[in-house]
Amino acid sequence: MKSAYLYVRVSTDEQKRRGYSLPEQEDRLIKYCESNNICVKGVYREDFSAKDFNRPEWKKLVSELRKGRGKEENNILFIKWDRFSRNIQYAYEMLGILRKLNVSAMAIDQQIDLSVPESSVMLAIYLSVPEAENTRRAMNTLNGIRKAKEMGRYPNKAPVGYVNTASLDGRKIILPKQPESGIIRWVFRQLAKNIYKIGHLSEMAVNKGLRSTRSNFSKLIRNPVYCGLIPLKLGNGDIVMIKGIHEPLIPEALFYEVQDVINTKRKVSTIRTNFRSTFFLTGFLACPLCGKRLTGSFSQGNTRKYAYYHCRKGCKARVRADKLNDSYRDQLQKLQLSEMVGELFVAILADWNVDTQKTGLLYERQALRRQLVEQETMLSRARKLFVENIFKYDDYSEMKNEFRRITGVIKKELCDVATKLKIIEEQRKLDFRASIDVFKGFDSLDTADKKHLVSFFPPVDIDLNNSEVSIGYNVTLSKVIVRK
Numbered sequence: 001m002k003s004a005y006l007y008v009r010v011s012t013d014e015q016k017r018r019g020y021s022l023p024e025q026e027d028r029l030i031k032y033c034e035s036n037n038i039c040v041k042g043v044y045r046e047d048f049s050a051k052d053f054n055r056p057e058w059k060k061l062v063s064e065l066r067k068g069r070g071k072e073e074n075n076i077l078f079i080k081w082d083r084f085s086r087n088i089q090y091a092y093e094m095l096g097i098l099r100k101l102n103v104s105a106m107a108i109d110q111q112i113d114l115s116v117p118e119s120s121v122m123l124a125i126y127l128s129v130p131e132a133e134n135t136r137r138a139m140n141t142l143n144g145i146r147k148a149k150e151m152g153r154y155p156n157k158a159p160v161g162y163v164n165t166a167s168l169d170g171r172k173i174i175l176p177k178q179p180e181s182g183i184i185r186w187v188f189r190q191l192a193k194n195i196y197k198i199g200h201l202s203e204m205a206v207n208k209g210l211r212s213t214r215s216n217f218s219k220l221i222r223n224p225v226y227c228g229l230i231p232l233k234l235g236n237g238d239i240v241m242i243k244g245i246h247e248p249l250i251p252e253a254l255f256y257e258v259q260d261v262i263n264t265k266r267k268v269s270t271i272r273t274n275f276r277s278t279f280f281l282t283g284f285l286a287c288p289l290c291g292k293r294l295t296g297s298f299s300q301g302n303t304r305k306y307a308y309y310h311c312r313k314g315c316k317a318r319v320r321a322d323k324l325n326d327s328y329r330d331q332l333q334k335l336q337l338s339e340m341v342g343e344l345f346v347a348i349l350a351d352w353n354v355d356t357q358k359t360g361l362l363y364e365r366q367a368l369r370r371q372l373v374e375q376e377t378m379l380s381r382a383r384k385l386f387v388e389n390i391f392k393y394d395d396y397s398e399m400k401n402e403f404r405r406i407t408g409v410i411k412k413e414l415c416d417v418a419t420k421l422k423i424i425e426e427q428r429k430l431d432f433r434a435s436i437d438v439f440k441g442f443d444s445l446d447t448a449d450k451k452h453l454v455s456f457f458p459p460v461d462i463d464l465n466n467s468e469v470s471i472g473y474n475v476t477l478s479k480v481i482v483r484k
Helices: 012-018 022-035 056-067 088-100 119-150 180-193 198-208 214-220 252-263 270-278 321-333 339-387 393-427 432-436 447-456
Strands: 002-009 038-046 074-078 103-107 162-166 172-176 229-233 239-243 295-300 305-310 318-320 335-337 459-463 468-471 481-483
Touching (some): 002 056, 022 038, 022 074, 038 056, 038 074, 088 103, 088 119, 119 229, 162 393, 198 214, 305 321, 318 321, 321 335, 321 459, 321 468
Parallel strands (some): 002 074, 074 103
Antiparallel strands (some): 162 172, 295 305, 305 318, 335 481, 459 468
16 A cells, blocks of 8 residues: 655635635545555645745654664655745756655645656646746735835834724724834934933833833834835836825934934944933032132042042042932932922922823813724724724724723823822821922933033032031022021
């Protein structure tokens, strides 16, 4: 009795177009074996493309054949030659490998007798037709993608920050996806400031919740889709930008500003920014020995660099920057608003909370509720189109899943707004002591705001031996600021 291994293969694309299925192929092969008295030694079910032989189940089958190499003749049965391969070059190479293993391959719907020389012509036809189909399909796909781009639609997989979905007329579109879209907006704004290195900014974005590797992040910040433009490659190799119909995450001006920043050779000002944050007192410190302004620099120690405020050449005044900064912070924490000003501050803050913040949050809540109604209306229309067989099930299912995701985000934002409104009401009962302790959040300020505050409360009387400093302020401020 003859024996054979059965090989069935299908890709998702083929199953949609032709209705192929693994059980159907397997059932036909088994019936063929029963009617021809062939013993089935095994069934290998594949769901990979036939563009090459790098397929898990095929590798297992070849590995099994190598174990019994030369002992007996083996056969591999499949429905058609396009189940075997869709690349004529790889197909002939694999047939040569199987021949060395004493294995014959045969398609039950396209049978040929390889012992007859003329049959090689039919084999070439059977193997070349699938490859020609693939090539034609690829050309049609590229033409379709090109046409879609010319119309302003983005036909590919949605970039990070967007999600693929379908409009009510069935056209594929991309929509912003939270929270990634918000993070990407933040990334472009930070890049425009030219403060952080790209690698560092990538880590910050990932910490915020962006799913991206460093290499993908580099591509992301150069993708014009985020400003509403779709790149289209012309036949001569030139690339033109098409105005997309999707919602842009950032303005075009911001995108091109960022491209100037990341493509120029100028150095990112990260080091300078770190320098300023370390020496935020520079420009306000007077040398206790000669009266000149102190500057700041780093000194290399045995294991790390140390920051120092020091005088110019010829003067030996020198003090550790971290200790002097801490001394300034300690002195600043000893200051507070006077009680009379504190009461006025509480009244103004409460009024601002009620009239400004609360109004803005109520408006935001109204907008979110309107978005929720719009999403429910869209789903209702899509359901109607699906019932009328205008929408395919896959498109309707995809839209329904997207509806659930978007409404979930909106409902979460509504909960956040409700929480903020509750906090505002609680802030109306703000503790008086907390309101007059206005310098408590000094460390949370950025460098520019710190230096602005230091200009009103400059350091005076530097003690080089103890690395301490006092704070001075003018007569006007002394009427509203008191020491604890």
